[in-house]
Amino acid sequence: MTGLTHHFLKMNGLGNDFVVLDLRREPLALTDALARAIADRDKGIGCDQLITIEEPRHGGDAFMGIRNQDGGTVEACGNAARCIGRLILDETGKDAVVIETLGGDTVATRADDGNITVDMGAPRLRWDEIPLSEEFQDTRGIELEIGPLGNPIMHSPGVVNVGNPHAVFFVDDADAIDLERSGPMLEHHPLFPERANISVAEVLxxxxxxxxxxxxxxxLTRACGTAACAATVAAIRRRKTERRITVSLPGGDLTVEWLPDSENGPGHVLMTGPVMLDYEGDLDPALLSGAAA
Structure with missing residues (x-):
């Protein structure tokens, strides 16, 4: 592999940053080890997620593959969907494009001020759709708590799947929660057979x-688009917010709207926010050969 390279784009949505590889034009055998090497902030390019653009699999405009820093494949990423949506909108000249993911199809359109709106589809709310390892009839708040017995720090999260599984804890002060400590434990909790994204939400x-x-x-991430969607759905289900809200993350604000159900089916979740192209370049051949070794 020595001497070979691959072009990449470095993009971000509210500081949630990505390395984007277009595999339609430059094929690449992307292993877990290579994904980890590219995502490594010390020795690679560095990113929260590695994103691949691939040929569509069932009639969309492109397929988006998603790898986390640990090399594992995940189903959905809202901030990345906006980034890839903008690229494919620019490429095709269309008013709307369909981005396929393992978590379902996402439709991307242009919004005001250079922002991109993505239709994340209808949230999945049944316990076996999230999925959970135990049956809960009401997923608006399941039996799960962190902290001293009888006086938990967090409890009764709403659970939602918006292409990937989320647990949302509503708290009085989101900044007061030590997510670096509780996040890994909750991500791997036995209730979540596919692990889960863990959020703390404060209703302002x-x-x-x-x-x-x-x-x-x-x-910990500066912004997670699917978490913003999941938190909005969870808040609406518990009558804490209206259907169209601003979600403020460490990296900035997103606008999220959960449309009401209609005769055409369950309401979809729309997310609108910015997209940035930071820079582009070519992967270091040593990185490619080292990961393949």
Whole structure:
């Protein structure tokens, strides 16, 4: 592999950063080890997720593959969907494009001020769709708590799948929660057979949430788009917010709206936010050969 390289884009959505590889034009055997090497912030390019653009698999405009820092494949990433959506919108000249993912299809369109809106589809709310390892009839708040018995720090999270599994704890002060400590434990809790993204949400007003997230396989993140969608759904289900709100993350704000159900089916979740192209370049051939060794 020595002497070979591969072009990449470095992009971000609210500081949630990605290395993007277009495998349609430059095929690459992407192993878990190579994904980890590229994502490594000391020895590689560094990113929260490694994103691949691939040929569509069932009639969309492109397929988006997602690898976390640990090399593992995940189903969905809302911030990455906006980034890839903008690339494919620019490439095709269309008004709307379909980005396929393992978690389902996402439709991307242009919004005001250069922002991108992605339709994340209808949330999955049944216990076996999230999935959970035990049956819960009401997923608005399941039996799970962290802290002293009788006086937990966090309890009764709402659980939602928006292409990937999320648990959202509503707290009085999102900044007061030590997610670096509780996040890894909750991510791997036996209730979550596919692990889960763990968020703490503070209700600032009926139209405003503050959110921090421990992302499955990536750790603390400046922004997680699917977590913003999941938190919005969880808040609406518990009548804490209106249906269209601002979600403030450490990296900035997203606008999330959960449309009501209609005769055409369950309401979809729409997320709108910015996209940035930071820079582009070519992967170091030594990185490719080292990961393959």
């Amino acid at each position: 007003s009926p139209t405003h949430l503050k959110l921090r997230t421990w992302e499955r396989g990536a750790g």
